[in-house]
Amino acid sequence: MIDPALYLILLAGLLMGYFYLLESRGRQRHYRIVPSFARLRRAVAILIENGQSAQVALGQGSILAPQAGSSLAALETLAGLSRLCLAGDSPPLASSGDGSLYLLVMETWRMSQGFRTSAKKINRQVTFPGVSPFSYIAGAMLAQQGEDVAMSLITGSQGPEVGLLVEAAERNRAFTGGGSDHLLAQAVLVGTTRLAFTGEEYFALNAGWKRDRLHAASLHTQDVLRLLIISAILLGGILTLVGK
Amino acid sequence: MRSRILAILTPLAAVLLLAGVFWQLPVVQAVSGSLLGWIITLAGVAGLIGIGSLLASHTRRVAKGQKGWFFSLIALLSFSAIFTLGLVLTPADAFYTSLIAAILVPIETSLLALLVVSLIAALIRMLRPGMDLHSALFFFSAVVFLWAATGFVPFERSPGIQIILTLFNTIPLGGARGLLLGIGLGSLMAGWRALIRPSLGEP
Numbered sequence: 485m486i487d488p489a490l491y492l493i494l495l496a497g498l499l500m501g502y503f504y505l506l507e508s509r510g511r512q513r514h515y516r517i518v519p520s521f522a523r524l525r526r527a528v529a530i531l532i533e534n535g536q537s538a539q540v541a542l543g544q545g546s547i548l549a550p551q552a553g554s555s556l557a558a559l560e561t562l563a564g565l566s567r568l569c570l571a572g573d574s575p576p577l578a579s580s581g582d583g584s585l586y587l588l589v590m591e592t593w594r595m596s597q598g599f600r601t602s603a604k605k606i607n608r609q610v611t612f613p614g615v616s617p618f619s620y621i622a623g624a625m626l627a628q629q630g631e632d633v634a635m636s637l638i639t640g641s642q643g644p645e646v647g648l649l650v651e652a653a654e655r656n657r658a659f660t661g662g663g664s665d666h667l668l669a670q671a672v673l674v675g676t677t678r679l680a681f682t683g684e685e686y687f688a689l690n691a692g693w694k695r696d697r698l699h700a701a702s703l704h705t706q707d708v709l710r711l712l713i714i715s716a717i718l719l720g721g722i723l724t725l726v727g728k
Numbered sequence: 729m730r731s732r733i734l735a736i737l738t739p740l741a742a743v744l745l746l747a748g749v750f751w752q753l754p755v756v757q758a759v760s761g762s763l764l765g766w767i768i769t770l771a772g773v774a775g776l777i778g779i780g781s782l783l784a785s786h787t788r789r790v791a792k793g794q795k796g797w798f799f800s801l802i803a804l805l806s807f808s809a810i811f812t813l814g815l816v817l818t819p820a821d822a823f824y825t826s827l828i829a830a831i832l833v834p835i836e837t838s839l840l841a842l843l844v845v846s847l848i849a850a851l852i853r854m855l856r857p858g859m860d861l862h863s864a865l866f867f868f869s870a871v872v873f874l875w876a877a878t879g880f881v882p883f884e885r886s887p888g889i890q891i892i893l894t895l896f897n898t899i900p901l902g903g904a905r906g907l908l909l910g911i912g913l914g915s916l917m918a919g920w921r922a923l924i925r926p927s928l929g930e931p
Contacts, residue, residue, distance in 0.1 A: 490750050493916065500920055504928075548771055553915025556922045583775030611785060612778040618836050623782075630795050648839060651846045665911050667904055672843075674866060675850045683907040687914025698925060702917040709913055 496705055503701035520661075520679045521692035527635060527659045527679075528565065528693075532572030536634035538565060541624050541649060542589055543640025543664065544581035544617060551641035554665035555585050557687045558640035559592045564693035565637065566596035575601075579611045579627055580640070581620030586612045617643045625652040638662030638673060639689070647672040663689065684710075735927040742923050783807065873900065 531538055542558040545551030562578055569575050578593055580586045590610045594601060613623020625648065628636065636653035638646055642664040650673070653660050661679030663686030664670055673680040681689060684706060691699045741763065748760025786800040810828065817824040851870060854863045875881075876896050883889050 487750050490746075493746070496916055497920055500917070500924070504924075546771065548767060550915075553918040554911075556918040557914065560918070560921070580778075583773075583778040584771040586778040586781070587774045607781065607785070612781045614782070615775075615779070616832075618839050622839075626796060626799070645839065645843060647843050647846050647850075665915070667907060670907065672847065675847055675854070675870075684910030684914045687911075687918055698921055698928065702921050705920075706913045706917050709916075710909070713909060713913075 492709070496709060499705040499708055500698075500701050503704040504698060507697040507701050518681075518685055518688070518692070520681060520685070521689075523679055524661055524689075524692055527661070528568055531634050531659075532569060532574070534634065535572050535574050536632050537574045538569065538576040538635040538637060539624070539628050539631075539633045539653070539658075540565060540576050540578045540637045540639060541642070541646070541662075542578060542580040542585060543638075543642040543646075544620055545585065545641025545665070546582045547584045547588065549641075551665060553687075554641045555582075555588075557689065559588055560690040560699075561637070561639050562589065563592050563596045564690045566593055568693060570597065574632075575605075575609055576637075577609055577611070577627060577631060577633065579613050579620075579624045581612070581614055581617070583612075585640075586610075617645050621645050621649050624649055628653065628656065628658075633658050635659045635661075638664065638677070639686075641665050642669045644668040644672045647676050650676040662686075731926060738923060738926050872896070 528538070540558075540562050542555065542562065543551075545555035545558075547555060562576070566576055566578075575593070575597055578589050580589045590606055593610050594606055611623070611627050613627055614620040633653070633656065636650065636658045638650065638660070639662055643666055646664065646669050650660050654676070660677040661681070662673060662677060663681030664673065665686070670680070670682050674682065687706075688699075688703055690696065691703060744756075744760050744763055747756045748764070751757075783804065786804050788794075789800040790797045790804065813824060813827070819825070851867060854867050859867075873896065876893065881889065881893065884893075
């Protein structure tokens, strides 16, 4: 007996392949632009124009844990932002609190900067502030001190303690925004940041920088799968009612 | 060359690991188990690299006398003390664990208390002239659910109030399930993107 989850995974892959082919042939399908993306892009544009820096907190989600999806989305966001920041010659500061994620953050940061940066600069810009949730947040708060950080972007798997980092960034008059896969952290971010990305919006953050064919295809797949799951839930509810 | 190797290895590793999750065949289990063992060892080494980097950055700060060097010095001394004690007593020692708990618990509790103050301040900041519907709803629901959680609900046992309380319990549950559904699908698609991107040669 094959697990039904495998069918869902395979269906997602097939649908993404189909939508990617459509995108590659120039048949771009429209997707909903979340108003927050436009605000985020504007904030990044101002940041680049002023030659200021951004801080990206990628959280503590291990690549081996169920939070891996959230960390992968955070890495994509970092890569997108880092490439944009090339125009302003002020690469972002990045921090992560998990060893495996830290190595991936360093690699992503280096690749997005076009392999032209020294190891010394990478060590200065990419930090590992702490191992436990609170020590990570405290270290990330310290890392933005003394730097001209005008934007603090919260990504990855974060707990509710991320509110302290947002508070520190707001005190430095930095623009704050972001999302997480943790429900409590999402609630804290809605209350404290200027731009909060909740639910699946967080996973679409990278699509907010520029149109990426693969990301667009995955967003369409996500929409189709969501509709399928909602239909299944409704059908289940109706059948339960009828059964009673 | 590097990208070609990645393009072959990434899907291969993913298929092997997935096979280990969904098929209980001994051969598949053995292959995916050993692959997982390598990954866990590599992740452990990555953790050590991270800690090394953390120590190096604090040492640099102390050596150069940068802003906050004193706190870095405290961090380095604390790390050395805890590390040495851990080596001598082992992490299973009752005194060692209670010592760490005695330091960590008060610090984390204080930070949580600080977080509560920050959240209350954020909630108050939302109350401003011209607040949008989203902020108003957030504020209203936060106040209502806080009040419901206190247990001081007048006429709690009356049927009318019971219906309202049930509704109050159901709304957040439905919202949380909706968000979790989005997060689950988002995670699945992020995994697929990471898997396919090297093969497509997309940046």
